Amino acid sequence: MKKLLYLAVLCSVGFYQANAQQQTAKKPLTHDVYDSWKGVDGEKLSNNGKYVLFTVNPQEGDGELLMRDLVTNKLTSFARGTKAAFTNDSRYAVFQIKPEYQKVRQLKLKKKKADDLPKDSLAIVMLESMNVVKMPRVKSYQLPKEGNNWIAYHLEKELPAKKDSKKAVTTPTNEVNAPTANTEAKKEETAKPAVAKKAPKKNKKYNGTELVLRNLQTGQEKRFDRVMDYTFSEKGNMLYFVKDELDSLHKAGVYAVSTSDLKVMPIDTGKVSYKSITPDKAGEQLAYVATNDTLEAEIRYFALHHWTKKDNRKTILADTARAGMPKAWMVSEHGRLNFSEDGKRLFFGTFPRPTRYEKDTTQLEEEKVSLDIWTYKDPLIQPMQLKNKDRDLKQSFLAMYDFKGKRMQQLATLEIPDVYLDAYGQGDVALGVSDEKYKMTIGYDTPTRKDAYLIDLKKGTRKQVLNETRGYPRLSPKGNYVYWYEPTDSSWHAMATKNGKNLNLTKRIGLPFYDESNDMPVLPGSYDLAGWVENDSYLLVYDKYDIWKLDPTNKKAPVNLTDKYGRQNKLSFRYEQLDEDEKFIPENATLYLSAFNNKDKSGGYYRDYVSKDAQPEKLVMSPNSYVRLRKAKNDNRFTFRKGSFQEFPDLYTATTAFDKPTQLSNANPQMKDYLWGTVELVNWKSTDGTPLEGLLYKPENFDPKKKYPMIAYFYERSSDELHAHKTPAPSASTVNISYFVSNGYLVFVPDIVYKNGYPGESAMDCIIPGVQKLVMQGFVDEKNMALQGQSWGGYQIAYMVTKTKLFKAAMAGAPVSNMTSAYGGIRWGTGLSRQFQYEKTQSRIGGTLWEKPMQFIENSPLFYADRVETPLLIMHNDQDGAVPWYQGIEYFMALRRLNKPVWMLVYNGEDHNLMQRKNRKDLSVRMSQFFDYYLKGAPMPTWMKKGVPTILKGKDYGFELEPQPQPEPEVASEVNQ
Numbered sequence: 001m002k003k004l005l006y007l008a009v010l011c012s013v014g015f016y017q018a019n020a021q022q023q024t025a026k027k028p029l030t031h032d033v034y035d036s037w038k039g040v041d042g043e044k045l046s047n048n049g050k051y052v053l054f055t056v057n058p059q060e061g062d063g064e065l066l067m068r069d070l071v072t073n074k075l076t077s078f079a080r081g082t083k084a085a086f087t088n089d090s091r092y093a094v095f096q097i098k099p100e101y102q103k104v105r106q107l108k109l110k111k112k113k114a115d116d117l118p119k120d121s122l123a124i125v126m127l128e129s130m131n132v133v134k135m136p137r138v139k140s141y142q143l144p145k146e147g148n149n150w151i152a153y154h155l156e157k158e159l160p161a162k163k164d165s166k167k168a169v170t171t172p173t174n175e176v177n178a179p180t181a182n183t184e185a186k187k188e189e190t191a192k193p194a195v196a197k198k199a200p201k202k203n204k205k206y207n208g209t210e211l212v213l214r215n216l217q218t219g220q221e222k223r224f225d226r227v228m229d230y231t232f233s234e235k236g237n238m239l240y241f242v243k244d245e246l247d248s249l250h251k252a253g254v255y256a257v258s259t260s261d262l263k264v265m266p267i268d269t270g271k272v273s274y275k276s277i278t279p280d281k282a283g284e285q286l287a288y289v290a291t292n293d294t295l296e297a298e299i300r301y302f303a304l305h306h307w308t309k310k311d312n313r314k315t316i317l318a319d320t321a322r323a324g325m326p327k328a329w330m331v332s333e334h335g336r337l338n339f340s341e342d343g344k345r346l347f348f349g350t351f352p353r354p355t356r357y358e359k360d361t362t363q364l365e366e367e368k369v370s371l372d373i374w375t376y377k378d379p380l381i382q383p384m385q386l387k388n389k390d391r392d393l394k395q396s397f398l399a400m401y402d403f404k405g406k407r408m409q410q411l412a413t414l415e416i417p418d419v420y421l422d423a424y425g426q427g428d429v430a431l432g433v434s435d436e437k438y439k440m441t442i443g444y445d446t447p448t449r450k451d452a453y454l455i456d457l458k459k460g461t462r463k464q465v466l467n468e469t470r471g472y473p474r475l476s477p478k479g480n481y482v483y484w485y486e487p488t489d490s491s492w493h494a495m496a497t498k499n500g501k502n503l504n505l506t507k508r509i510g511l512p513f514y515d516e517s518n519d520m521p522v523l524p525g526s527y528d529l530a531g532w533v534e535n536d537s538y539l540l541v542y543d544k545y546d547i548w549k550l551d552p553t554n555k556k557a558p559v560n561l562t563d564k565y566g567r568q569n570k571l572s573f574r575y576e577q578l579d580e581d582e583k584f585i586p587e588n589a590t591l592y593l594s595a596f597n598n599k600d601k602s603g604g605y606y607r608d609y610v611s612k613d614a615q616p617e618k619l620v621m622s623p624n625s626y627v628r629l630r631k632a633k634n635d636n637r638f639t640f641r642k643g644s645f646q647e648f649p650d651l652y653t654a655t656t657a658f659d660k661p662t663q664l665s666n667a668n669p670q671m672k673d674y675l676w677g678t679v680e681l682v683n684w685k686s687t688d689g690t691p692l693e694g695l696l697y698k699p700e701n702f703d704p705k706k707k708y709p710m711i712a713y714f715y716e717r718s719s720d721e722l723h724a725h726k727t728p729a730p731s732a733s734t735v736n737i738s739y740f741v742s743n744g745y746l747v748f749v750p751d752i753v754y755k756n757g758y759p760g761e762s763a764m765d766c767i768i769p770g771v772q773k774l775v776m777q778g779f780v781d782e783k784n785m786a787l788q789g790q791s792w793g794g795y796q797i798a799y800m801v802t803k804t805k806l807f808k809a810a811m812a813g814a815p816v817s818n819m820t821s822a823y824g825g826i827r828w829g830t831g832l833s834r835q836f837q838y839e840k841t842q843s844r845i846g847g848t849l850w851e852k853p854m855q856f857i858e859n860s861p862l863f864y865a866d867r868v869e870t871p872l873l874i875m876h877n878d879q880d881g882a883v884p885w886y887q888g889i890e891y892f893m894a895l896r897r898l899n900k901p902v903w904m905l906v907y908n909g910e911d912h913n914l915m916q917r918k919n920r921k922d923l924s925v926r927m928s929q930f931f932d933y934y935l936k937g938a939p940m941p942t943w944m945k946k947g948v949p950t951i952l953k954g955k956d957y958g959f960e961l962e963p964q965p966q967p968e969p970e971v972a973s974e975v976n977q
Contacts, residue, residue, distance in 0.1 A: 026675045026700070029728050029742040031924055033674075035060040037728050038667040040641070040651050042082070043628070046090040049635025051127060053084045053093060054651055056667050059729060060917065062101045067093060067125075068664055070637065070653060076130065078123065089148045091128065092216050094141060097121040119156045124216065133219070135212075147236020149217055150259050154227065155210040208244030213257060222262055224255070229275075233283025238309070240267075240286055242274045254288055256309065267307045268314055273300070273333075280339035284309045287317075287337045287346050298356060302331045304348050304401070317401045317408065318348065324399075324408030328353045335396035340425030344403050347425060349396025350410065379439040380831075387831030398430075400457065409460050416453055416462070420475050423583040427479025429497045430455040432462060433472075443833030444848075446522060446840050447471075447487055454482070454497055465495060466502075470523060477584045480536040481552045487523035490514040492541050494552040505539070505550040509558050511567075513543050517717070519754045521839070521846035530575035530591075533610055534584045545572050547593075549610075562593075562608055563615045570598040573606065573616065578631040587611055592629060595621060601681065601722035605629065605640075605658060619658035625649065625723045639664070643725040645679040645697070675700045677741035681722055684773045686753065687765035693719035694750035694770055697741045707781040709935035710746040711735055712771060712807075714763075715793045717751040730920035731927060732913040733790035733813040733875065739928070745935075748774060752796075756846040760799035760859045767796075768804065784808055784935040787870075788927075791815075791883060791912065792842055794874075795861075798891060801872060802864035809934035811873040811927060814883045814912055816843070817891035818862040822884070823849050829881025829911070865894035871901035873930050875923065877910035903930075903944060925959060939964050 036058050042065075043054040050071055057063025065081025068074070084095035099118030107117055122138035125131070141153040208226030215221070230241035238256055245252040253269030254277060268274070271290045278287045286307045293300040303319035316322070320330050335349015360368075372382045380388070397412035398419045412419040416432035432453035435442075442448055452466035452473045466473060471484035471493075482495045490513060491506045506513050518524035530540035530547055539550045545566030549559040566573045573593045575585075585591075593606045593616065604621030608614065620626070623644065630639045636656040643649025648668045654661040679697045686692055695718060699708065713735050726738040737747050750770040754762040775782045785806065787797045790813035798815040801807070816822045825834045838845045838856070845855050857863055872895065876888025888904055895902040905926065907919045914920045932938035942948075943958030 026673060028675050028744070029739045031730070031739075031921065031928070033670075034728055034730050034921070034924075036670070038063070039727070040649070040665050040667050042084060043630060043639050043651055044084060044086060045630055045632040045637060045639055046086040046093075046127075047088060047633040047635075048090040049632030049637030050090060051086065051093070052639055052651075052653065052664060053086070053095075054665060055082060055084070056665060060101075062098075065095055066665070078125075081123065082120075085143055087143055087148055087151075087216065088146060091126065091148075093125040093127060094143065094151060095123055096138060096141070097123055097134070115157065122153050124151065124214075139209075142230065142232055144232040144236025145234040147232070147234070147259075149215055150213065150232070150236050150239070151216055152211060152213050152230055152232065152239055154230065155212065157209050211241055213239055213259070213262075222257070226250070229277060231277055231279065233279040234281050235283055238279060238283040240277050240279060242277055242288075245272075254286070254290075254307075256286065256307075258309075265309075265312055268305060273302075275302075275333055276335075276337045278337035278339070280343040281341060282343060285339065285343055287339070287348070289331055289333055289335075289337070289348075291333070299354055300333065302333045304331050304337075304346075306346065306401075317346065318350075318399070320353070322408060324410065325350065326352075326410050329410075332394075332396035334394040335398075338425065342424075342426055345425055346401045346403070347421070348399055348401070350399045351396050352414070379436070380442065381826075381833060383826045383828065384442075384831030387829075402457075409457065411455055411457075419455065422475050422479030423477040427475070427497075428457055429475075429479055430457060431473060431475045431482055438468075444835040444839055446836045452482065476536040476539075476552070477532050477534075478536045481539075483539060483552065485513070485526040485529075485541075487514075487525065490524065492526070492529075492539070492550065494539065494550075494554075496553070503552070503554045505552070505554060506541070506548070506558065509548070511543050513541065516544055519756075520841050520844055521756045522841055530585065531577070531582075532584050533589075534587050536584075537587065538610075540575065540585065542574065543567075545570070545598075547573055547575065547591075547608075561591075561610070565616050566595075571606075572596045572598060573608075576605070576629045578629065579633075585610060592619075592631075594626065594629070596720070597621070598720075601720055603723065620654075620661065623723055625725070644723045645725055646676055647725065648727070649725050675742045676738070678702065679722060681719065682748075682770070682774070684770045686769055690753050690766075692751050692753065692766055692770065694748060695719055695722055696774065697737050697747040697749070699741050699744050699746070702779075704777075704779045706779060708744065708746045708779060709784040709786075709931075710748055710771075710774070710780050711740060711786045711788055711931060711935075712748045712750065712767060713737070713788045713793070714750050714752060714767060714796065715789060715791075716754075718749045719751050721749075730917060730924045732915075732920055733923075734793075735788045735927065736924065739924070740931075743928075745931075746774075746780060754844050756844050757852065757855050758859070759844045760796065760803075760861075762844075763796040764800055764803055767800070768806065771806065781935075786810060786931055786935055787812075788931075789813065790875075794883075795843075798861040798872075799859065801870040802861050802867045805869045807870050809871045809873070809931060811875070811930060813875045814880055814885075814888065815861070815874065815876070815891060816883055816887050817860065817894075818887060819843065819845070819856045819860045820849060820853075821890070822887055823856060825884050825887075827882055828884065862890055862894055865891065865900070866898055868895060868898075868900050871934060872903075873927070874902065874904040875907070876904060877907045877912070877914070879909055880912045882912040922957070929959070929961075 038056050038058050041055050045052050051067060051069060053067050055063055055065050062080050065078040065084055067076045080098040081095045082098055086093055098120055104117055119137045122135040122141055124133045137156040138153050139156050141151060143151055208228045211224045211227035211230055213222045224241060226244045226246055228242045228244050232239055237259055240256050243253050251270045254267040254274050256265040256267055271292050272294055274288055274290045276289055288305050289302040290305055291300050291302045304317045305314060306317050307314045318325060318331050329350050330353050332349035332351045338347045374382045400409045400411055411430055415436055416434045418433045420431045432455050433450055435448050435450045438449040447470045449468040451464060453462045453464050455462045470487040473482050473484040476483060480497060484493055486493050491504045493502055494505055495502050513526055514524040527542040527544060532539055539552055541548050541550060546560055546562040546564060549561045562573050573595055576592045576594055587610060589610045591608045593608055595604050595606050602621060602623045603626040605619045606616040607619055608616045624642050626640055626642055628641045639651060639653050641649040642652050650663055650667055651665040652661045652663050677697055677700050679695055682694050682696045684692055728738045740747055750767050752763055752766040774780050785808060787807050787810040789797050794812035794815035797810050797812040798817050801810050822834055823838050827834055837843045839847060845852055849856055874888050874892055876885045878885055892902055892904045907914060910919060914923060929941045933940050939961035942960045942962060945962045948956060948958040
């Protein structure tokens with residue numbers, strides 16, 4: 001890696017040395033700066049609005065957790081802090097501390113095992129005094145969701161004792177009867193082996209570790225050994241945990257601890273496994289599943305258990321023998337347990353008992369046949385079945401236990417596998433949704449059709465209410481309505497769950513609620529919704545610009561909540577949900593709205609009201625991007641991120657008026673030392689006269705009298721990202737715009753509008769006129785232009801180089817080159833057939849291969865490979881789960897056969913986009929070397945000139961620059977002699 005970075009610097013810095021000398025104040029970005037470029041994340045406001053926590057971390061290396069007192073403006077730094085939180089009373093901050101990056105790296109180089117590497121520590125900060133208490137080797141911690149004063153933290157495994165240790169042999173302390181304080185040393189008892197009794201048999205697979213319950217005010221601690229899992233009740237009045245088995249005397253079990261008196265209550269002991277411990281909201285009940293079957297058992301039979309604090313009693317609610325369990329079904333160990341808000345119901349998972357197969361002991365493993373049998377009657381094709389195998393093995397079907405009626409009711413079935421509840425789990429109905437009848441069509445019919453059913457939670461009956469909807473039906477928060485967006489009529493619908501009719505809520509408005517920019521041969525989707533107003537009184541949905549208030553009974557006329565201000569001013573308003581636990585929008589709520597100007601792409605925030613008749617009130621609006629608005633729970637203090645191409649999106653804070661925002665972070669002050677650039681919105685028309693927009697990035701100190709090399713990068717539409725920041729980072733697949741602009745390139749990012757059946761031609765019709773318009777302005781070096789794109793962008797580039805010689809070089813990542821073979825292929829990441837993509841979505845052919853064979857061929861670059869004159873660099877990785885890598889192989893082999901200049905990078909084990917940072921760094925260097933050679937006349941690197949033989953793989957990267965041929969010396973003529 002050191003060699004790679006050295007060469008990256010060599011090829012980037014050396015070539016631009018002259019330019020750097022001219023710009024003495026600033027220097028171009030190089031590939032070796034990526035690691036130090038920092039990001040801001042994890043911002044948290046204390047509930048009282050006085051403090052804010054956030055992390056500033058480099059892309060590689062040690063970061064820091066910063067805490068700012070918003071009253072005094074004091075900033076405190078904690079090295080390597082992460083996973084930070086405030087307590088509910090805003091008195092403490094808690095976070096983990098990562099070990100030093102280089103220390104861990106050095107130990108990994110020494111081949112140390114994971115258990116021997118340094119572990120996280122825990123820090124607790126008392127905010128008033130800023131006193132810090134630290135605990136070593138902590139793997140997790142929890143704070144109560146609503147309660148105060150308590151924290152639980154789970155320790156890593158103890159380090160093994162040194163061989164020369166003379167520590168006395170001890171038996172485990174029974175923590176149930178052994179509370180310890182912060183200042184107490186843990187007592188040990190010397191074991192006295194009994195003469196007549198056998199020593200208990202130790203469990204070699206014992207994995208539990210120590211759990212500590214700590215009082216934040218007093219520092220008092222209580223410790224519990226062998227803990228596998230733990231959770232607080234919401235109010236923090238109870239802590240529950242599961243212990244692992246140590247030996248025959250110290251069994252596995254479930255325990256409860258009351259934080260009011262630290263009384264420990266054994267709930268259940270002696271079983272092999274306990275899972276999914278789940279308290280109700282009040283902390284007075286606990287549910288879990290448990291079994292006596294060993295891990296080696298072919299089928300493990302779990303039972304659903306229930307415990308109440310009031311009478312300290314445990315009961316079994318469901319197993320294979322209990323009433324209500326479907327025949328040959330059983331409790332799932334993978335199902336999610338969940339109490340209703342009032343604690344009167346418990347929801348859990350069941351599944352059909354697996355078929356038991358006798359092991360064949362007459363065959364050797366190498367004699368067993370391994371095959372997949374594909375049949376035309378499979379509901380899902382084999383690749384999807386294989387991809388979903390683990391999920392299917394863990395699938396569970398929702399069931400309910402009603403404590404009042406003391407009965408179990410199965411809600412989901414094989415025919416109706418997906419069941420949705422209201423937000424509280426207290427309603428009389430549930431909603432069942434099923435696409436089981438239509439699974440054969442998955443892969444070419446999209447959106448998938450579905451049926452919907454109302455399930456009566458009192459009577460146990462079900463009634464079909466929707467047939468073949470293309471939408472996604474859901475229940476309103478209180479369960480009074482089923483609602484959905486229906487693509488077939490581009491409208492929002494609602495239906496009362498008590499014998500209601502299917503009502504179209506938006507038809508009479510006369511404005512589009514479908515995505516107006518949709519240019520695929522598929523029914524357009526919606527602009528989504530903001531949510532429901534309390535008591536299910538109104539549904540708030542979006543059109544392109546505004547928010548509409550819809551009466552689900554359709555008795556009241558729809559109300560434009562934002563008073564058509566958005567459409568009149570070309571502003572798109574969207575609701576900012578500031579409470580992550582919000583189930584509904586209060587009737588008297590003040591709405592904070594993000595705003596996006598569709599003309600100049602500026603952003604900001606507005607304020608409006610659910611019930612008050614007033615136009616949206618502007619809070620802040622500027623040529624920036626604004627994201628991640630947060631609000632203190634008990635104070636009118638906000639944080640948000642604000643940035644632009646030239647400004648890193650740092651963290652800011654403001655009060656309700658947003659009149660004096662204050663910058664809280666300055667993550668990358670080094671930006672001032674580097675050449676950056678500018679971005680502007682450009683306009684032109686496509687070949688057929690369609691108005692288009694795009695982005696043009698220019699180098700810093702741009703001189704319109706000079707000519708610059710230009711790279712055109714594109715996908716579909718990107719002009720709305722005018723104010724998006726482009727952080728210097730190693731590339732996963734596309735050009736890093738900041739890097740290339742800093743190094744003297746223009747980067748053009750055009751929007752593309754497509755015609756069904758002609759995706760390649762559409763790209764040409766939009767991109768070429770945009771490039772030509774820029775060339776006409778005089779500052780583009782028309783002899784040194786290139787193309788770059790990934791996936792769909794890669795396809796368009798592969799197509800364009802068969803049609804034009806306008807570009808001197810091109811780089812295509814994961815391109816489809818042959819639509820006829822790609823159409824019949826598989827998206828291995830999901831197991832889906834690729835047919836839907838060509839018939840209905842991105843590839844936009846609009847029909848099957850046998851319906852439109854010529855359009856498949858005409859849009860396939862492979863069939864026109866002989867026309868390619870542009871040197872092409874392809875990246876296509878051997879584990880690509882989106883575009884099968886044989887598409888890249890087909891194109892490469894054709895161009896190679898034709899003796900066209902072509903290279904293909906195949907990163908082993910990588911997916912569609914590069915995930916491993918080492919590979920991203922490698923691609924960044926190769927991409928810049930490729931474009932520098934063709935567009936700037938830089939020396940050709942060895943990997944392009946001679947390649948890298950397989951025997952040198954991993955040893956020689958081929959980054960060295962080949963020497964430039966020197967001109968022949970002139971020979972004096974006879975006349976001169």
